[in-house]
Amino acid sequence: MERSRFIELYLKDLEEGNAAIFAGAGLSASAGFVNWKELLREIAAELNLNVDRESDFVAIAQYYVNSKGQNRGQLNKVLLEEFPADKNPTECHRILARLPISTWWTTNYDRLIETALTDEGKVADIKYQVNQLAYTKPNRNVTVFKMHGDVEHPGDAVLTRDDYEKYAFKRGAFLNALTGDLTSKTFLFIGFSFTDPNLERVLAQIRYRFAENQRPHYALFKSVSEHDCEDVEEFEYTKNRQAIVLEDLKRFNIESVLVDSYDEIPRVLTEIYRRFVQNSIFVSTSAHDYSPWGEQDVHSFMEKLGGLLIERNLKVVSGVGVGVGNALLGGSILSLSRHPEKRFDDNLVVRPFPQFPNDPGKREALWDTYRRDMIARAGIAIFLFGNKQAGNAVVPATGMQNEFEIAKELGLFVIPVGATGSISRDLGRDVRSIPQPVDVGEKGLEILDQLQEPVDELDRILGPLLDLIDILKEAS
Structure with a gap:
C-alpha cells in the first residue's frame, strides 16, 4: 500500500477513536534490547548449537529447559538481565504515546510502552496475567495487553514451546480479548514478524468468522535490500519470500506498508502525528x-x-x-x-x-x-x-x-x-x-x-x- 494512502486511512481511525497498536520486538530494538537470536546465543552454545544456523528460537528455549530437567531458572535470569527496566523509550514509542490510542497489544516483555505512556501523563492499565483482565484500573485512558508476560515476572513469561502449546488453556482469555479488539479496532502492526502462532490462530478465527467483512489493518515492514544479504542470490530469494509473505497477509485484510530503512519508521509516525495535530x-x-x-x-x-x-x-x-x-x-x-x-x-x-x-x-x-x-x-x-x-x-x-x-x-x-x-x-x-x-x-x-x-x-x-x-x- 502507498504510504500516503495508509496515513490517510489510519488518521481517519485515529480521529474516530478506533485505532490500536500491536508492537513486536522490532519496536524496542533501537532502545538497545537484544533480539531472540542474541538472547539465546549463550544458551544455544550450552546445547552445542550454533544460533546463527537456527530459526526456531522457541524450540531452542524448550531444548534448554529440557536439558535442565524442566527447570527454567537460568532462562528466567537471562530475561531479567537482557531486559532491564532502566532503558528509555524510543522515538517511536514517544510519538505513538502522544496519539489518542487507547488499546495497545504487545508480545514484548519490556516496559518501554508503559514508560512512554506514563511520561505523556496517561493512566495505563497493564494486563500481563489472566486475572488482570477481570479488573479495570480507575481513571485509565489506555489499556496495554502484554500477551507474553512481563519482564518482572519471568516465571510466567511465554518463552518455550511448552508455553506456546499451553497458551490457549492457560491464557485463552487473552486470545478472546484480542479477537474482540481485532474485530472492532484498526491495528497498526509495528516491529512484528507475524510468526507468532497465537496471533495466527486469532487471525484465522476472525477470517473464517467474518470472511470478506474483516476490518482492515496495517503493518510497517522494512523492504529487503541488497545490503541485508550476502550475495545477489540470497537477495533475490529473500525479496521473493517477503513478497509472498506480505501477499499472504492480505488474507487477513492486513495491508503492508514498506519503508526502505528502519530510520524511515519514525518519520512515518511523525508524519501521522503531524497530520493528526x-x-x-x-x-x-x-x-x-x-x-x-x-x-x-x-x-x-x-x-x-x-x-x-x-x-x-x-x-x-x-x-x-x-x-x-x-x-x-x-x-x-x-x-x-x-x-x-x-x-x-x-x-x-x-x-x-x-x-x-x-x-x-x-x-x-x-x-x-x-x-x-x-x-x-x-x-x-x-x-x-x-x-x-x-x-x-x-x-x-x-x-x-x-x-x-x-x-x-x-x-x-x-x-x-x-x-x-x-x-x-x-x-x-x-x-x-x-x-x-x-x-x-x-x-x-x-x-x-x-x-x-x-x-x-x-x-x-x-x-x-x-x-x-x-x-x-x-x-x-
Whole structure:
C-alpha cells in the first residue's frame, strides 16, 4: 500500500477513536534490547548449537529447559538481565504515546510502552496475567495487553514451546480479548514478524468468522535490500519470500506498508502525528496593555476567536495567557455548550501554568518542560499581543518569545499576528523568512503578510486568520 494512502486511512481511525497498536520486538530494538537470536546465543552454545544456523528460537528455549530437567531458572535470569527496566523509550514509542490510542497489544516483555505512556501523563492499565483482565484500573485512558508476560515476572513469561502449546488453556482469555479488539479496532502492526502462532490462530478465527467483512489493518515492514544479504542470490530469494509473505497477509485484510530503512519508521509516525495535530491550534497570548483598542474590544475579539475555532472543529490548546486567556477559553466553552455532540476533551486542552516552586530558576525549568509538552500537542501556533505587567511597567512577554522558538523547533506552523502589537509584532516582522513545515503557496503568504498590518478593529483579523488555517488544513 502507498504510504500516503495508509496515513490517510489510519488518521481517519485515529480521529474516530478506533485505532490500536500491536508492537513486536522490532519496536524496542533501537532502545538497545537484544533480539531472540542474541538472547539465546549463550544458551544455544550450552546445547552445542550454533544460533546463527537456527530459526526456531522457541524450540531452542524448550531444548534448554529440557536439558535442565524442566527447570527454567537460568532462562528466567537471562530475561531479567537482557531486559532491564532502566532503558528509555524510543522515538517511536514517544510519538505513538502522544496519539489518542487507547488499546495497545504487545508480545514484548519490556516496559518501554508503559514508560512512554506514563511520561505523556496517561493512566495505563497493564494486563500481563489472566486475572488482570477481570479488573479495570480507575481513571485509565489506555489499556496495554502484554500477551507474553512481563519482564518482572519471568516465571510466567511465554518463552518455550511448552508455553506456546499451553497458551490457549492457560491464557485463552487473552486470545478472546484480542479477537474482540481485532474485530472492532484498526491495528497498526509495528516491529512484528507475524510468526507468532497465537496471533495466527486469532487471525484465522476472525477470517473464517467474518470472511470478506474483516476490518482492515496495517503493518510497517522494512523492504529487503541488497545490503541485508550476502550475495545477489540470497537477495533475490529473500525479496521473493517477503513478497509472498506480505501477499499472504492480505488474507487477513492486513495491508503492508514498506519503508526502505528502519530510520524511515519514525518519520512515518511523525508524519501521522503531524497530520493528526494539524487540527489542534496552540494559542499563545498575553496582554496587560490593551491599547489602542481597549480591554472590552480585546476580550470580545478573543472570545470570538475561541468560538470560531471550535465551530471549525479545531482543538484549542491554551496555557491561559495573562489578561486575555480567559476570554479565549470563554468563547471556546460557549461554543462547545451549543454543540452537545462535541466532547470537551476532544476540542479543548487547558494547561494553566503552575506558579510553584517559588525558586525562580526551578520554576523557569519547569515552565520550559511544561511549554514543550503543551505545544507538542498542536500542529499550528498562533501568537497574539505579548505584553505583561512587571511592577508598575508594561514589558514584553518573554514567555511568548520562548513559545515561538519551541513551536518552530517542534515543527509547528507558526502564525505571528503582528497586527496585535507587542511581541507578536516583533515576531511577524520577517514572517516570510520563517521556516515553515507546510507550503501554503503565495495566497497563504499574502495572508501572513496581511496579518502583520495594523488594524483599527481587531475583528478584521478573524477572517484572514481562519482563511489561512483552512489553507493549512488543505495543504496538509
